[in-house]
Amino acid sequence: MSETATAYPVPFQIDRTRAPRVHRLVNVADESVLGIRISLLGCGLLVPVATDRLEPGEALSLSVIAAELTQNAIAVVRWFRPTREEFLWRFSF
Known part of the structure; x- marks a missing residue:
């Protein structure tokens, strides 16, 4: 019988204090999380976001331009763990 892996929690929180x-x-x-790329699906514009490494406690700012962002857009975050496993996570505004 093989051992099952424990769940990996999403390593991010969204700080919306300067939203929208x-x-x-x-x-x-x-x-650390590595190779972070963030893209926007739906209405609006997202200033391209990419960084090689984000250490614990560090943050990336996402600049968003959209008239109806809260209803029509989703951000997709792609990153790697130090083990080089790739993950995707999405959030809405």
Whole structure:
């Protein structure tokens, strides 16, 4: 019988204190996240976001331009763990 892996919690929290124009993606995990890419699906514009590494406690600012962002857009976050496993997560505004 093989051992099952435990669930991996999403390592991010969204700080919306400067919304609707700026959202911050905060690494709340105990490990670094690597190769982060964020894209926007739906109405609106997202200033391209990419970074090689986000340490625990660090944050990325997302600048968003859209008239009806809260109803029509989803951000997709792609990253790697230090083990090089790839993950995707999405959130709405």
